[in-house]
Amino acid sequence: VAKTSLTSPPWPEVKLPDPVEEAKHHAEVVQKVNKMIATGQYGRLFAVVHFASKQWKITSEDLIMMDNVLEAECGDRIRMEKVLLVGADDFTLIGRPLLGKDLVRVEATVIEKTESWPKINMRFWKRHNYQRKKIIVNPQTVLRINTIEIFPCLS
């Protein structure tokens, strides 16, 4: 039968690779990455952490400032859970959405708790004799990320 413009659908035909071979390939890759982590062949690790309703991309020896109060004294060590992504030079571990607590460990220390610079909030409508001025000072906390560690417990 001759091929017309309506024999095959207009979208490109999509073929997935074989599931058995795929599973084998995946297992191989997981084994390799596990071995790499166990032997310690990674350089600097970076992590994406969800903290204080924001997502931060952090490495070790990093400073982070957040616009709220943390109930911890200066000098307290904090362990951050809710890690979304961990990566090094050759591999990344993507969480869906979070990574397990027995896989990654992120440690941080509270360094200082200050207030922000006084921000001015002003509202003014012309010809209506309306102006309001308010000075807003937010409390801020500064954290330093000490270490990011990963453990070879992939499966």
Place this chain on the structure above:
Amino acid sequence: QHFRGRKNRCYKLAVRSVRRAFVKSTKARREKKRFLRALWITRIEAASLEHGLKYSAFISNLLKSQVELNRKMIADLAIYEPKTFKSLAALAQRRREEGFLAALGDGKEPEGIFSRIVHHY
């Protein structure tokens, strides 16, 4: 900047221009969030087009495969970690193909590795 002309010397003019400066800064603080989000979106669009995906396909497939990175992070990753961004684009592309097959072929449940939903307890 720093109040040009007689606005930096004469009291009456200075009062008016300083008041306008305060009001503009308060309004701009609210607009800044919208502006930055648009900037991140354009950057992610550019980076994903380099890998052959559109922004809409990229973001929708990432969300469907339960990766909840927000746009700021993805833009930063695309700038500083190109390999990670490439792997994210490949993940989105694979999930897109699995979605097409699930919609077209008459499989009862979606086959494929990346269409599976992970339960967190």
